[in-house]
Amino acid sequence: MRKVWAVVRREFLERVRTKAFLIGTFLGPVFIAGIMVLPALLMRQSSTKRIVVLDAAEGGFGDRIAETLRSATFGDDSTGEPRFQVTHLRAEGRLDAKRDSLIAMTDRRDLGEARIDGLLIVTEDALARDSLEYLGGNAGSVAEMGSLQRILRQVALTEKLARSGIDPLLLAQTMRPLTVVTAKVNRGELTGQSGESTFLLAYAMAFVLYIALILYGMQVMTSTVEEKTSRINEVLVSSLRPYELMLGKVIGVGSVGLLQMAIWGGTAWLLASNRTRIAAMMGADATQAATLPIPDISGGVILVLLIFFVLGFFFYSAAYAAVGSTCNTVQETQQAQIPITLLVVLGLISIFRLLDDPNSSFARIMSLVPPVAPFVTPVRNSLSPLPLTELLLSIAVMVLGVMAMAWIAGRIYRTGILMYGKRASLREVFRWIRAG
Amino acid sequence: MPEPVIRVDRVTKRFAGHTAVRDLSLEVSPGVIHGLLGPNGAGKSTTIRMMMDIIEPDEGRISLFGGSAGGRDLSARIGFLPEERGLYKKMKVLDHLVFLAEVKGVPRRAAQARSAEWLDRLGLGDWAQKRIEDLSKGMQQKVQFTGTVLHDPELLILDEPFSGLDPVNSKLLRDATVAFARQGHTVLFSTHIMEHAEQMCDHVTIISRGLKVVDGPLREIKREGGQRHVALRFHRDAARATPVLRDHRYVATLEDHGASAELELAPGADPDDLLQALVASGAGLSRFEVVEPSLQAIFIARVGAEAARAAALPEAAA
Numbered sequence: 001m002r003k004v005w006a007v008v009r010r011e012f013l014e015r016v017r018t019k020a021f022l023i024g025t026f027l028g029p030v031f032i033a034g035i036m037v038l039p040a041l042l043m044r045q046s047s048t049k050r051i052v053v054l055d056a057a058e059g060g061f062g063d064r065i066a067e068t069l070r071s072a073t074f075g076d077d078s079t080g081e082p083r084f085q086v087t088h089l090r091a092e093g094r095l096d097a098k099r100d101s102l103i104a105m106t107d108r109r110d111l112g113e114a115r116i117d118g119l120l121i122v123t124e125d126a127l128a129r130d131s132l133e134y135l136g137g138n139a140g141s142v143a144e145m146g147s148l149q150r151i152l153r154q155v156a157l158t159e160k161l162a163r164s165g166i167d168p169l170l171l172a173q174t175m176r177p178l179t180v181v182t183a184k185v186n187r188g189e190l191t192g193q194s195g196e197s198t199f200l201l202a203y204a205m206a207f208v209l210y211i212a213l214i215l216y217g218m219q220v221m222t223s224t225v226e227e228k229t230s231r232i233n234e235v236l237v238s239s240l241r242p243y244e245l246m247l248g249k250v251i252g253v254g255s256v257g258l259l260q261m262a263i264w265g266g267t268a269w270l271l272a273s274n275r276t277r278i279a280a281m282m283g284a285d286a287t288q289a290a291t292l293p294i295p296d297i298s299g300g301v302i303l304v305l306l307i308f309f310v311l312g313f314f315f316y317s318a319a320y321a322a323v324g325s326t327c328n329t330v331q332e333t334q335q336a337q338i339p340i341t342l343l344v345v346l347g348l349i350s351i352f353r354l355l356d357d358p359n360s361s362f363a364r365i366m367s368l369v370p371p372v373a374p375f376v377t378p379v380r381n382s383l384s385p386l387p388l389t390e391l392l393l394s395i396a397v398m399v400l401g402v403m404a405m406a407w408i409a410g411r412i413y414r415t416g417i418l419m420y421g422k423r424a425s426l427r428e429v430f431r432w433i434r435a436g
Numbered sequence: 437m438p439e440p441v442i443r444v445d446r447v448t449k450r451f452a453g454h455t456a457v458r459d460l461s462l463e464v465s466p467g468v469i470h471g472l473l474g475p476n477g478a479g480k481s482t483t484i485r486m487m488m489d490i491i492e493p494d495e496g497r498i499s500l501f502g503g504s505a506g507g508r509d510l511s512a513r514i515g516f517l518p519e520e521r522g523l524y525k526k527m528k529v530l531d532h533l534v535f536l537a538e539v540k541g542v543p544r545r546a547a548q549a550r551s552a553e554w555l556d557r558l559g560l561g562d563w564a565q566k567r568i569e570d571l572s573k574g575m576q577q578k579v580q581f582t583g584t585v586l587h588d589p590e591l592l593i594l595d596e597p598f599s600g601l602d603p604v605n606s607k608l609l610r611d612a613t614v615a616f617a618r619q620g621h622t623v624l625f626s627t628h629i630m631e632h633a634e635q636m637c638d639h640v641t642i643i644s645r646g647l648k649v650v651d652g653p654l655r656e657i658k659r660e661g662g663q664r665h666v667a668l669r670f671h672r673d674a675a676r677a678t679p680v681l682r683d684h685r686y687v688a689t690l691e692d693h694g695a696s697a698e699l700e701l702a703p704g705a706d707p708d709d710l711l712q713a714l715v716a717s718g719a720g721l722s723r724f725e726v727v728e729p730s731l732q733a734i735f736i737a738r739v740g741a742e743a744a745r746a747a748a749l750p751e752a753a754a
Contacts, residue, residue, distance in 0.1 A: 234518035238518075
């Protein structure tokens, strides 16, 4: 066992002490943070816009528009900065002329404080036609036009109601949308989980698993081939049993993977739970950040994911190690690994069938098939917690699968690592397995 | 008679197209430095790999330490230096040595102490924290040699350990090997450089094209060559001696190295006659000595000049 540990330590330290690891591990969270915060950052309205309301309407519609615009703030709460600086101009019969002269002053940085950012034209029939015209330098900004439209629609609605004699306040109450609060029921029991967040969680878990299995599994494979090409295998083989070498490698690389995942996961969780605060610090729209559906992840779900990550990793990296041992160069491995990687992809794809019905017979069967079980069971469990018996059964099947794979892979590995020359054919490989 | 450490019993190994080792038998006695000699392609590495259980013989068997366990099972008692050198390029020298020792079962602390000690002994103390890839080839070989002996094995098997080394490093490692053996360990090493074997070995086995050609204690082998060899050195004009040396009344076989030569007297020839003829030639003798044949000469005589020529490339004797 000490020998396996020596290999584990070597594989672990060799990878963790490299620049590549440090960069990847710490850049990863930066990347995630960027994805979360950047969209909000990019779309915010940065400064107060100077708007002129050119008013040709009667009945005070224009006044009310100007008033509402004046009181609009960033963040939509009373403590925010005002979005607009409004000048209310009456057309007084000379709409077109005034319009043209105002356009000439729009989007003119050279005018400094006297410039206009946008011009809102309220015609006589604006309300009847449900149409206002906005001319401005920021007309291309989706976020700003969206906010403007939102505000103006509200004013128009209130105005129409008032003119029809309906009390706007009464209507507001009546118009409050009905919310349907969802909660999952599992086999006659209330589970207390909501709808959409669980989908995201399931997908995220499967994706992370997929990336990790391939990324780290391939590292085991290339490490095996490199030991062949550097010829250090002959020395190793005279000191260790091949399975000790393989096991040490799998555990070493797996530990690096777990560490990296833990750092990323931990950072993601930290960022997610503080997302509104971070968004506010950056001056972005906090409400938008808050609406990102980040699910609450329970400990049980994480535990199941971890168990199947470990089991799946042993399963697949043993396969990758065996593949690596049959090749002589890293290039050869690129081709040879395709079947294994396809299996992993299959696992990822299979979860989509589960999303609709995690407890169908298809799903149940898949939980008992070792190559896909690492994906299927944790995802099913996150959508609809599995009874202990089903979990244990899936784990047991997986353990058996790992043992079988380790045995086969071990046989291939111990012969393959000393075979130089042409890449072994499939028939030869079968012979190695049988000969032992 | 103590149990041999290695017993090779009528072993044959075939690869596609040719027979690498043919019905080979040999024994390595405990505490001895045993040389396995032969030209390139003779089957030395193949034989060694069969001892180490890296390949399996097609016929015959190999027994280590008197038992039936294979080379891989006895890894703790054997130190193996393969012909193809292999180290992890990116590891630091000290870490690598500690790893090699730990993988043989040496506890960590002892591994660290011994590694540091050997590095100093071989003049690599300053390089302990450098990466393997930063070392020259000779230094890497010293590191690999160290890795082979760190766990204090009873039996050391070295496949072409001194090839490619400059004279200084070659001497260093050869001395280290002899010192190691004198502590009571058994050493088997293969080489095609006869001078090394001559200086170091107690016992010698020569193989050529898979067949054993000579096998026995070095002293006996040399004595068997008889007192019919003469070692010569010229200091004035070696070319003048050529006609004499080509004269088959005096000389049976000749190894002409230019300014020096070694020859076997023709049957019935008197060394005094040869001496007179050489002096008369005017080549200028600085050495005329009746000697036991060198291992090189024995090798050539037994294996043939062609094989000897192949053995002479590409390394020069250190």
